[in-house]
Amino acid sequence: MADKITIFINDKEYQVDAGQTIMQAADKLGFHIPRLCYHPKLSIEGSCRVCIVEVEGARNYVASCSFPVSDGMKIHTNSQGVRKARRDIIELILDNHPLDCHTCERDGNCELQRLAASVGIRARHFEGEKKCYDKDLSSDAVIRDPNKCILCGRCVRMCSEVQEVHNLTQAHRGFSTVVMPAYNMPMDNSVCTNCGQCINVCPTAAFLEKNYTQELFEKLNDPDIIKVAQFAPSVRAAIGEAFGLAPGRNMEGELVAALRKLGFDYVFDTQFAADLTIMEEGSEFLERVQNGGKLPMITSCSSAWMKCVEQFYPDLLDNISTCKSPMSMQSALTKSYFAQKLGVDPEKILSVAVMCCTAKKYEAARPELEVDGLRSTDIVITTREAAWMIKSAGIDLLNITPEEPDHPLGESSGAGAIFGTTGGVMEAAIRTAYELYTGETLVDIEVEAIRGLKGIKEGKIVMDGQEIRVAVAHGLGNTNQLMETIRKEPDKYHFVEIMGCPGGCVGGGGQPYAQANTIPLDEEALQQRAQALYDLDRGKTIRRSHDNPDVQKLYKEFLQSPLSPVSHKYLHTHYQAKTPKGIVPKETKTGV
Amino acid sequence: MTQIAQDKLQELYDFIEDVKQKDYTESYLIAVLHKVQELFGYLPQDVMDDVAERMGIPTAHIWGVATFYHYFNLKPVGKHMVSVCMGTACYVKGADKVLETLKKELGVAVGETTEDKLFTLQEARCLGACGLAPVIMIDDKMYGELDGKGTIDVINQYRKAAK
């Protein structure tokens, strides 16, 4: 229990816990001090100076994000002097900003715009030279526009502190400071994993996903093609936020209906492929266990993680499951099994994935994922892009009548739903693997040990007397730690789940932006999104992937059995070590 | 790769190995970059890649450091570094004129290298010879109390020596 101290905010007396910052204390008391560079998951930068307050007796204004409260402290968050200084600081940021708001993708959900409005900038005093740099459009997934950058440094800290990818740095200095990869390397030739977390924390449009909405609208209006959509588990758990709902509302039915209204002929659910992934991955795991294959086996659903492992952990490539991600499995089947069922040329099918993820855009373009010479996923849009398209088409998502996904690639179990949150893949795999291995049904199917937002989670399960040790990591920083452990102790675990984004897919780089006065990737919001998926799981009668009747049918009609040659052709892939420019978090090359 | 370049790299690798014996190895990054510049005259990108790999420091971090400090050259430099002191005393005594003269005479802007690769022009912070203001420094040699003509004379000395 922390000691209580007395502080005064705007002349009112309060008792607060010692040992916290002015901002923390003020937040709890209902004073929202404007802020920009601050993020609770990142180190304190104290650089934007937007959160300055006046402390009596202090020589200068202090940054409330970093300055600790002390007993008797008299704080003014809104004095005339502070208001004026804060206003001028925000104007200075605007003066070096393109101010093309109405043509900017973040118009309406830009933190800078909101800040400017909140301090009431109605005149401009200090306009002058503006920065002028080229946009980096090289990547299929993440684009970088330094002109929009206001140098809050959140992306750099996210990329280095949380994700530990260390792709971004502030380069040069002073007025010439620019956030960039090493040597100003184009993003597609950098170590960027396309996780998109920089986009999530960016207050402006300095980082954005590559936008495919116009191209998609065009295709949706083409009567000669069959438009097939799939959507990831966590999209339904978050898209409501883009329409003003609180985090944690499951919008599955509304989303299916909206996608149909947008012009999709078939709407499938990626959760179906999630169940299929469990069949394949679970079988692959059991095969490795029984035949002395390479262990621990590490999951391969997360696209950012796949690029990460290829460039930073080439020595562990044999540990990675050969299963494609659920998206790519679903697309492969759409252009084979489903095309056959429809009796159409797969070239006539447009396969679109609505994903919580930016890295999936990169994944979709991987040549090794082509099926019979055809790209299997034609277009990937993020949750944000989908929300925009729905709004743009005038569809009232909130009041729409919910609909069900189509067969034969739309039915899913509860296990498929929880894929969207950290630990979910492992939990789903345990439900199925246990039964495949022991022939008995696992009764207690909710594996608490691997739920929640702890960085690295461990669990074990006994199957026929054999102890299976599992580990789960989310976020590439936590993953780094886990991989170092695995390099040192290869026998420590049997099965490992990795999700590249904090919180798993619910925290993906393509999820809706934080609303006013909330924090990007707020842990509470992540938990609520996860809870929506856990609730979805509980509400289902079928909660194990192998019980999904459409999955069973698919094996009977098309794939024969898990790991069969047909399954291998459509559902498995391979990896290749990559050495982009600008290597390296710790000791990466040691294993090569 | 030439023998000389290989020897230089070897010297750098030895330096890094020494540094790695010390506590807080990564804190010696700036010292290592000084060494790179001493050996190569600037910081070549492939050498920075080497430093990243051998020291286990992300390249982006090295790039951030290399671009932060004015002392580091990111491009190859000329045979002679011409530094014009822009300290206060020199300013008061006409350093801006000396700089203008040099820009014109050499035909380059600050930070650039002449076509013949003989000179790189740069501004310097106070060189600590205020008594001689305005001063320029060419490599390690200082020239003081300069005016336009005096400056050109100094440059011509180096040109002559180069021929």
Added chain:
Amino acid sequence: MKEKFKLTLCDGPSCIHNQSKEIRAALEAELSQHGLADQVSIHLSGCLGMCKQGPILIVNPGFTMYGKVEVADIPNIVKSHLVEGSPVAEKVIREDHLYNRFFRIFGDVDFFGKQMRITLRNCGIIDPENIDDYLSVRGYEALAKVLTDMKPEDVVAEVKKAGLRGRGGAGFPTGLKWEFTANQESDEKYVICNADEGDPGAFMDRSAIEGDPHTVLEGIIIGGYAIGASKGIVYIRAEYPLAIERLEKAIAAAKEHGFLGDNILGSDFSFDIEIRLGAGAFVCGEETALIHSIEGSRGMPRPRPPYPSVSGLFGKPTLINNVESWANIPVIVLDGGDWFSTIGTETSKGTKVFALAGMVHNTGLVEVPMGTTLREIVYDIGGGIPNDKAFKAIQTGGPSGGCLPAEYLDTEIDYESLAKAGSIMGSGGMIVIDEDACMVGLAKFFIEFTQDESCGKCTPCREGTKRMLEILTRITEGKGKEGDIEKLERLGHMIKNASLCGLGQSAPNPVLSTIKNFREEYEEHIRDKKCSAGQCSALLSYVVNDNCVGCGACKRICPVNAVEGTRKEKHVIDQDKCIRCGQCYDVCKFDAITKA
């Protein structure tokens, strides 16, 4: 044979430039020719601060100081003074006689008369590369004293008693800083000497290290003992190769003599010092930026608290003082805090070194007791303004400081009085400005510097100084608008109040102080599009007057062929073509070009 003469040659950068090395060679040759080689010893000293008079040669005994010595003078000096015993009068530096208790050795030179040298006490007297020389002036006695007679807390108490305040800029009480750091519990602590002297126009740290590196080292070692650190780091500008070399030699010599290393002087105290180089970033003078730089990162400051005394280098408690502060420590230990605190003013004790430069006769380093007036420095020590020009202002504290007009000349220098006057002590840059200077241009010069050196981390400094520079630039180009002065003030106060570190917080000072003291110059530029000082070239015109004899020099030098006229007749400048570079004005020998 007994040594008859001891010669000391100044080895500062200015003197080296003026061939002091060649002079030494000439001396050696001449001495051996006269067979005096073994009767005369030659020593090198650090910068004496009298750069204007260099190269300087001192002959002892007799304390004869020769100035502006040239190689050609050597035979005469050797023959006449060393052989025949009569000094070469015309080469001896002589000024009004003033008794100087401390620097008798420098003889009758006014430049030193009002000075009091504590920090620089050995500079110019001992050979900085010879530890024995340092030992002969009670060197490392203070270290021996603390190791044998004093507990660490006694040392801290002594420094507190002395009332020493940080000489790097802000003037924080040094003793308190030591006490905070000493009170921290930690397995490791660090002591740092900040030698990242970056103010344009300040070179006292460089001279102190070049002239007397051991004093600085001794101070650091004592500091390490007092706070319980086992490691010291000197962070020094890479642009100071000679200082680095001397420091390296001094550290090696100190290790050899047992003043550094394990069990110093047989005590339980072990301490080591390492040198780390900066790489050209002014902001690294700020202590948290400096720490980041030592840690191998971009030298960007971070918000305080926590202060370095709690969490500094590598997260450990760290004591940072600048060179000049450290150099005071051995004196305080040996002569006592009580004695030290008798020097100076009520709030500011001891002496301060200033780098005197600009429009003043004697430029160089001066060390004066706190409480000396600006007038004494400018006129008594500096010898006044050359060329019969009028004094206009004095700029103290470098780019963080302000410009004080004549009415402040009798200000007694200390931290508070300078701050009250609208400037700061800073690290000790002191630039004398005469009537020819344009204060708007000067303010622009300083903002240009801080803007260029801004690390770019915090918004007010990164964006704000840029806007201030733009406004100042347009004012000096005759494009100033009504309201620009108010905008400068508004930005200036915001940047002062809201910036992250000391660099930003003080960056507007040169602008705000010139607006305060020379507002009419700003108004003149904006309203009348005029620069009375004739410095803002965009506001000038060059006109040929009747002195013109038609020599054609201006015509030949004009880069844009703006001068017309036939030989031996009055020339004319085409104002449309003229780019106002001023070369015609400089080249004219007949005062025939008027600048207006």
